Amino acid sequence: MRYAMVIDTLKCVGCSDCVVACQTENDVPIGFCRDWITETVNGSYPNLDLELKSERCNHCDNAPCVRCCPTGASHIGDGGIVLVTANECIGCGACIESCPYDARYQHPDGYVDKCTFCHHRLEKGQLPACVSVCPTKCMYFGDLDNPNSEVSQLLKNRKHKTLAPEAGTNPHVFYLI
Amino acid sequence: MQEELFTSGRNIPHIDPYLQIWHWPISLYLFLGGIAAGILFFAALFYVLGKEKEYPAAVKFASIIPPIALSIGLLALVYDLTHKLYTWRLYTTFRIESPMSWGAWVLLIVTPLSFLWLFSYYAEIYPKTEEKLQLLKKFKFLATFEQFLKTNRLYIAYALIPLTLVLGVYTGILLSAFNARPLWNNAILGPLFLTSGLSTGAAAIILMAKTKKEKHLFGKIDLALIIVELALIVHMIMGYYAGSQVQLEAMQLLVGGDFTLMFFGFVVILGLIIPATLELIELIGYKVPVIVPAMLVILGGLIFRFVMVEAGQLTRFLY
Numbered sequence: 161m162r163y164a165m166v167i168d169t170l171k172c173v174g175c176s177d178c179v180v181a182c183q184t185e186n187d188v189p190i191g192f193c194r195d196w197i198t199e200t201v202n203g204s205y206p207n208l209d210l211e212l213k214s215e216r217c218n219h220c221d222n223a224p225c226v227r228c229c230p231t232g233a234s235h236i237g238d239g240g241i242v243l244v245t246a247n248e249c250i251g252c253g254a255c256i257e258s259c260p261y262d263a264r265y266q267h268p269d270g271y272v273d274k275c276t277f278c279h280h281r282l283e284k285g286q287l288p289a290c291v292s293v294c295p296t297k298c299m300y301f302g303d304l305d306n307p308n309s310e311v312s313q314l315l316k317n318r319k320h321k322t323l324a325p326e327a328g329t330n331p332h333v334f335y336l337i
Numbered sequence: 338m339q340e341e342l343f344t345s346g347r348n349i350p351h352i353d354p355y356l357q358i359w360h361w362p363i364s365l366y367l368f369l370g371g372i373a374a375g376i377l378f379f380a381a382l383f384y385v386l387g388k389e390k391e392y393p394a395a396v397k398f399a400s401i402i403p404p405i406a407l408s409i410g411l412l413a414l415v416y417d418l419t420h421k422l423y424t425w426r427l428y429t430t431f432r433i434e435s436p437m438s439w440g441a442w443v444l445l446i447v448t449p450l451s452f453l454w455l456f457s458y459y460a461e462i463y464p465k466t467e468e469k470l471q472l473l474k475k476f477k478f479l480a481t482f483e484q485f486l487k488t489n490r491l492y493i494a495y496a497l498i499p500l501t502l503v504l505g506v507y508t509g510i511l512l513s514a515f516n517a518r519p520l521w522n523n524a525i526l527g528p529l530f531l532t533s534g535l536s537t538g539a540a541a542i543i544l545m546a547k548t549k550k551e552k553h554l555f556g557k558i559d560l561a562l563i564i565v566e567l568a569l570i571v572h573m574i575m576g577y578y579a580g581s582q583v584q585l586e587a588m589q590l591l592v593g594g595d596f597t598l599m600f601f602g603f604v605v606i607l608g609l610i611i612p613a614t615l616e617l618i619e620l621i622g623y624k625v626p627v628i629v630p631a632m633l634v635i636l637g638g639l640i641f642r643f644v645m646v647e648a649g650q651l652t653r654f655l656y
Binding site: 174176179191192193195196197198199200201202203204212224227228229230231232233247248249250251252253254256257258259260261262265266269270271323324326327328 | 338339340341342343344345347348349350351352353356358359417418419420421423424426427429430432434435436437438440441514515516517518581583650653654655656
């Protein structure tokens with residue numbers, strides 16, 4: 161089992177529904193977010209290229225946050241999901257410093273918080289909140305170890321990229337381009 | 338041209354627009370940890386070499402600094418944690434890949450050893466305080482303990498030599514292990530922080546030294562360390578220069594950016610080149626008040642930690 165998320169940048173309209181769904185589902189404190197939308201404009205007028213991306217923790221295979229954590233609070237759980245155990249976290253910030261995606265933040269209660277791929281929903285057989293609400297259905301979620309899963313098929317047939325691959329983290333959120 | 342922005346309005350405290358996760362306590366600790374490691378290293382080394390009587394400042398008098406520096410440093414570290422009540426979690430595990438775990442354990446050993454080292458010399462370096470307080474006479478177990486420490490000093494010294502080196506290197510490795518911060522992510526930061534720590538330690542010993550012989554010896558040691566440090570800084574810049582795009586951008590902060598004055602003005606020129614020149618002039622035979630180069634080295638070391646911690650957090654891969 162290796163969970164992965166595939167996001168179609170050609171379908172995404174940047175509505176921020178995933179961001180709001182996540183904040184509601186996970187009770188994210190006001191002013192914080194576990195996922196966010198970036199708008200990238202490439203080129204110069206009139207030849208412009210716009211790309212919209214819903215970004216979050218990339219649940220890397222080679223997760224620098226897990227490597228740097230001094231207590232083991234940051235760990236890789238079932239299906240390769242990177243998780244933080246709140247009552248093991250001392251709030252030192254080492255994982256935040258080590259994340260090339262700046263996907264982690266210090267919760268007002270002190271511990272470090274981040275996207276969990278909604279593992280509490282996965283356990284019930286549901287999709288992550290962001291995926292389930294997407295109005296353009298541009299987000300896909302599934303098992304990368306299963307060659308017949310939707311995500312595996314998409315990555316087989318479509319051009320895709322990951323964020324900052326040069327950081328050597330082997331991220332598991334893929335963007336179709 | 339490329340322009341990237343957050344359309345969902347991401348503005349997380351301490352993360353955006355740039356990281357502010359580690360504040361002044363970390364920089365202060367990195368400095369204090371370095372100087373304590375330096376002093377303890379020289380104390381242990383000169384004790385093992387049997388030069389206790391020849392260089393009393395290094396072995397005895399300066400040993401008041403490490404326990405105080407480490408205590409303040411540890412308080413600063415805990416102060417910067419956001420989930421403080423769980424600090425004990427550091428000591429329920431040892432994570433070999435995490436530099437901070439190494440540091441936590443090394444500090445757990447070195448800090449008590451620094452207190453024991455000082456206590457074993459307490460009656461010798463503060464006879465007046467002892468006369469007033471009569472601690473060793475009033476409490477028999479303290480006198481027995483002091484005797485025990487005195488007979489086992491050599492073992493403490495043997496333990497301190499590798500441990501202080503690990504402590505000195507760790508202050509640098511702590512930063513260089515973060516590949517997400519291109520300014521920190523170079524292997525030379527460990528040796529560089531160790532050298533800087535040893536150099537500030539030597540400078541502190543010069544300040545405490547009373548004999549000309551000791552001041553001269555540590556002046557020479559400091560000069561050699563400064564030269565090594567300058568060479569390491571050159572290598573660090575070369576490393577950025579030959580690095581990837583993110584490292585080139587990180588280098589811009591130090592070379593021709595916001596931190597150029599702080600780095601080259603205060604750290605390299607005022608903190609290294611000028612004290613090295615002054616120490617050289619003194620070695621040739623001219624009279625230079627040693628307090629000047631020694632203080633410059635110590636201040637340079639402190640500013641160096643602040644520059645690296647602040648500038649490093651400005652550098653990132655995305656956004």
